[in-house]
Amino acid sequence: MKIVVDFDLCQSHGLCTQAAPELFEIRDDGFLYILNETPPEALRGKLEKAVRECPTAAISIEE
Amino acid sequence: MNPDDRVVVVGASLAGLRAVEALRRDGFAGPLTLVGAESHRPYDRPPLSKQVLTGDWDDSRVFFRQKDGYDALDLELRLGCPAVALDASARELHLADGARLAYGGLVIATGGAPRTLPGPSLSGVHVLRSLDDARAVRQALLQRPRVAIVGAGFIGLEVAAACRKLGLSVTVVETLPVPLAGVLGRRLGERVAELHREAGVDLRCGVAVAALRGESRVTGLALSDGSEVAAELVVVGIGVRPCTEWLESSGLALDNGVLCDERCAASLPDVVAAGDVARWHNPLFGETMRVEHWTHTVEQANAAVARLLRGPGVEPFAPVPYFWSDQYDVKLQFAGRVRADDDLHVVVGQLSDRKFVVLYGRAGRLTGVLGFNAPAQVMQFRRKIAERAPFPG
Numbered sequence: 001m002k003i004v005v006d007f008d009l010c011q012s013h014g015l016c017t018q019a020a021p022e023l024f025e026i027r028d029d030g031f032l033y034i035l036n037e038t039p040p041e042a043l044r045g046k047l048e049k050a051v052r053e054c055p056t057a058a059i060s061i062e063e
Numbered sequence: 064m065n066p067d068d069r070v071v072v073v074g075a076s077l078a079g080l081r082a083v084e085a086l087r088r089d090g091f092a093g094p095l096t097l098v099g100a101e102s103h104r105p106y107d108r109p110p111l112s113k114q115v116l117t118g119d120w121d122d123s124r125v126f127f128r129q130k131d132g133y134d135a136l137d138l139e140l141r142l143g144c145p146a147v148a149l150d151a152s153a154r155e156l157h158l159a160d161g162a163r164l165a166y167g168g169l170v171i172a173t174g175g176a177p178r179t180l181p182g183p184s185l186s187g188v189h190v191l192r193s194l195d196d197a198r199a200v201r202q203a204l205l206q207r208p209r210v211a212i213v214g215a216g217f218i219g220l221e222v223a224a225a226c227r228k229l230g231l232s233v234t235v236v237e238t239l240p241v242p243l244a245g246v247l248g249r250r251l252g253e254r255v256a257e258l259h260r261e262a263g264v265d266l267r268c269g270v271a272v273a274a275l276r277g278e279s280r281v282t283g284l285a286l287s288d289g290s291e292v293a294a295e296l297v298v299v300g301i302g303v304r305p306c307t308e309w310l311e312s313s314g315l316a317l318d319n320g321v322l323c324d325e326r327c328a329a330s331l332p333d334v335v336a337a338g339d340v341a342r343w344h345n346p347l348f349g350e351t352m353r354v355e356h357w358t359h360t361v362e363q364a365n366a367a368v369a370r371l372l373r374g375p376g377v378e379p380f381a382p383v384p385y386f387w388s389d390q391y392d393v394k395l396q397f398a399g400r401v402r403a404d405d406d407l408h409v410v411v412g413q414l415s416d417r418k419f420v421v422l423y424g425r426a427g428r429l430t431g432v433l434g435f436n437a438p439a440q441v442m443q444f445r446r447k448i449a450e451r452a453p454f455p456g
Contacts, residue, residue, distance in 0.1 A: 030439065055358065
């Protein structure tokens with residue numbers, strides 16, 4: 001499983017950092033960083049929550 | 064609810080779509096119907112007052128799923144067909160085309176309808192809620208009108224920002240002395256007002272619209288202070304009323320929305336509500352509230368479905384409301400629930416900057432956070448609000 005973020009769509013709302021703090025971080029520059037692009041299966045639930053809660057539908061999962 | 068019974072979701076916007084998605088995700092395998100008043104497939108509203116108005120987006124981008132994207136949900140999609148009544152004793156929903164739909168579980172997600180000004184309707188006067196509204200306003204903007212906006216809430220101010228981006232002359236009329244004071248507090252409402260004035264908006268607060276000028280087509284506004292505003296386009300953004308008329312004879316408890324308990328359950332069995340139409344008790348703030356924001360709707364649709372499928376043993380729905388607004392070069396993000404006179408504590412930058420973070424507190428408790436262009440911090444404080452953190456910290 002691989003995290004794909006469309007950075008043209010991402011507006012740094014940061015809801016993903018709440019849903020999956022292990023995987024996403026917004027830094028002081030205001031941009032989103034993916035902390036682990038290929039997360040373990042155990043984090044799938046959190047990642048799917050991040051996908052659902054993104055207001056700009058910028059996150060997707062590539063299997 | 065019997066697991067083989069039909070679930071009907073009324074309202075095919077964000078809340079309704081997220082509800083049907085949650086039902087399938089949570090394992091509901093029975094028959095499912097999504098009923099929508101508009102003929103459009105579910106679409107996203109936030110871009111309507113931003114990218115769609117400025118023309119940065121083609122409006123076909125607002126749809127959540129393409130036509131074939133509904134196959135996987137295995138549902139009956141009844142669009143262009145509003146619900147007109149609920150017969151709770153027969154567990155039946157009545158639709159505008161005369162059809163009756165039996166349900167075992169019901170999700171009410173009918174949203175809200177924009178309030179309008181009293182008096183006869185004139186062409187050139189618009190509200191902005193639906194895709195059709197946005198298309199009409201966009202068409203009108205292409206004529207490069209002078210624009211008057213009634214109401215300095217988020218919709219009105221986002222339309223103002225879009226118009227200024229297009230180089231149009233904009234006047235905003237607001238009855239309150241400070242815009243957004245109820246949601247951001249007075250001081251920050253003033254800061255937002257300043258943002259618009261700097262961008263060239265003629266923002267007039269503490270004054271009401273006395274009359275619309277024009278015969279069949281609007282030519283402007285007459286204001287309560289005796290002044291006049293010339294405009295070929297008027298956009299009215301004076302709030303939303305929850306769409307509950309169709310429920311008035313149902314016996315369901317209604318009071319500025321469908322009244323729900325802490326778990327989004329309405330007052331009749333196997334009926335839940337989510338989104339702009341739902342007014343529920345949020346135990347985190349000890350307050351019964353109705354919230355009209357995107358993130359809230361997503362969270363509440365999930366909570367309402369959990370309650371419908373799993374019963375009253377589920378966790379109470381106790382979110383920290385979050386919303387954003389894009390105005391000029393400012394991404395405004397807010398989380399919490401504040402009052403006009405909450406105490407303020409600036410933690411990043413200064414209120415006069417384009418980037419700052421300010422915390423709100425009351426009675427020693429953190430109640431809200433507002434950021435201008437500060438996404439790294441807002442979510443951290445949203446978490447702290449959920450943890451009932453002390454204020455000023």
